[in-house]
Amino acid sequence: MKKDIVRSPFFYVGDKYKLMPQLLRLFPDKIDTYIEPFAGGGSSFLNTKAKKYIVNDIDKYVIELHRFISSYAGKSDELIQKMYDTIDSYGLSCSYRGIVVPEELKKKYVKTYYSHYNKEAYIKMRNDYNSNEDMLLLYLLLIYGFNHMIRFNGEGQFNLPVGNVDFNKNVYNALTAYLKFMSSNKIEYYNMDYMSFLNRIKPGKKTYVYLDPPYLISGSEYNKYWDEDEERRLCDYLDKLNDRGVRFGITNLINHKGRVNETFLAWSKKYKSYNINSNYISFNDNTVKADSKEVFVTNYGGA
Numbered sequence: 001m002k003k004d005i006v007r008s009p010f011f012y013v014g015d016k017y018k019l020m021p022q023l024l025r026l027f028p029d030k031i032d033t034y035i036e037p038f039a040g041g042g043s044s045f046l047n048t049k050a051k052k053y054i055v056n057d058i059d060k061y062v063i064e065l066h067r068f069i070s071s072y073a074g075k076s077d078e079l080i081q082k083m084y085d086t087i088d089s090y091g092l093s094c095s096y097r098g099i100v101v102p103e104e105l106k107k108k109y110v111k112t113y114y115s116h117y118n119k120e121a122y123i124k125m126r127n128d129y130n131s132n133e134d135m136l137l138l139y140l141l142l143i144y145g146f147n148h149m150i151r152f153n154g155e156g157q158f159n160l161p162v163g164n165v166d167f168n169k170n171v172y173n174a175l176t177a178y179l180k181f182m183s184s185n186k187i188e189y190y191n192m193d194y195m196s197f198l199n200r201i202k203p204g205k206k207t208y209v210y211l212d213p214p215y216l217i218s219g220s221e222y223n224k225y226w227d228e229d230e231e232r233r234l235c236d237y238l239d240k241l242n243d244r245g246v247r248f249g250i251t252n253l254i255n256h257k258g259r260v261n262e263t264f265l266a267w268s269k270k271y272k273s274y275n276i277n278s279n280y281i282s283f284n285d286n287t288v289k290a291d292s293k294e295v296f297v298t299n300y301g302g303a
C-alpha cells in the first residue's frame, strides 16, 4: 500500500482504501468542493485534496460516529486516552499497548484467542452501549466486534458478536491520521437518502461528485437500501448533473458471480469507463475474484 494513503478508522466493509491509488489518478487535479453522497467510512474523502468536503450517508450511526470522532480534531490524545481508560475499565486486550492475551489461551485457541479473551468484556460493553448509547462505546464495539461491522436489530439494539481483533497499531494509526485530516480540513456531514442530499446541496460547476453506491449485484449488508429502481434513479440523476456541466465519477461492479449489471453497463457507454484492478473478494467465497469486473465511470477527462 502506498505510504500516504490513509485508512479510515471505521475499517468499513467495502471501503475504497485499497483502490484509492488507482482512483486518485482518475480524479480531477483541482477540486474546490468535494461531494460524496455514499461516504461510508470515509476512506475516499480522507485521501482526496479539496478546499471543502460535503459528505453524506444514509446510515445514521456511521454519520454520528464521524461527527463524534471528528469533534476531537486537534485533541487526538484526549480521545485516545478516553478509549484506553474505557478499554481498561472493561478489561479488554489492547495489543497496541502490550495488554495482550495470555500465552496459554493463545495456545488453546490458536486462531481465535482474541475473541475468547474479550468475549465477556465485549458483551458487558455492548449491554452498556444498548442502555446508554455512548458514542465512544459504539466506536469500541466496532473495533472489537465481528468484522468491524455496525449492525442493529429491529429494536435498535447493537447485536454483533465479539470479533477476533483488538485495539492494535492499525487502529491507532488510522485514528490519528483521521484526526490529523479533520484538524486541517472543513467537512460538512449529512445523514439523508442520497437523492434528498444531492437535491439539497445542488452540486455546481466548481464541485466534484464522487459516488460509491451499494453495488447492485453484490451482497453487502447495506444493499438492503438498494435495488434496480435506485440504480436507474441514480443514473438518470447523473445524466442531469452532466447536462449541468458538473463533474462526477462513480465506481460500480459490472460483472459479479455470473451476474451482469445491465442497467449500469448500458448507461456507462455514454461516458468514460476505466477498469479498476479490483480487490473484490466475496466475504464467503474468495474464488469469485476473476469473475468480477469493477469500473470507474467519469464524465470528464481522459481519451
Ligand SMILES: C[S@@+](CC[C@H](N)C(=O)[O-])C[C@H]1O[C@@H](n2cnc3c(N)ncnc32)[C@H](O)[C@@H]1O
Pocket: 008, 012, 013, 014, 015, 016, 017, 037, 038, 039, 040, 041, 042, 043, 044, 056, 057, 058, 059, 062, 192, 193, 194, 195, 212, 213, 214, 215, 222, 225, 226
Ligand atoms: C460501498 S459503501 C461506501 C464505502 C465508502 N466509499 C468507503 O470507502 O468507506 C456504500 C454506502 O452507501 C450507503 N447507502 C446505501 N443506500 C443509500 C442511500 N439511499 N442514500 C445514501 N447512502 C446510502 C451505505 O450506508 C454505505 O455506507
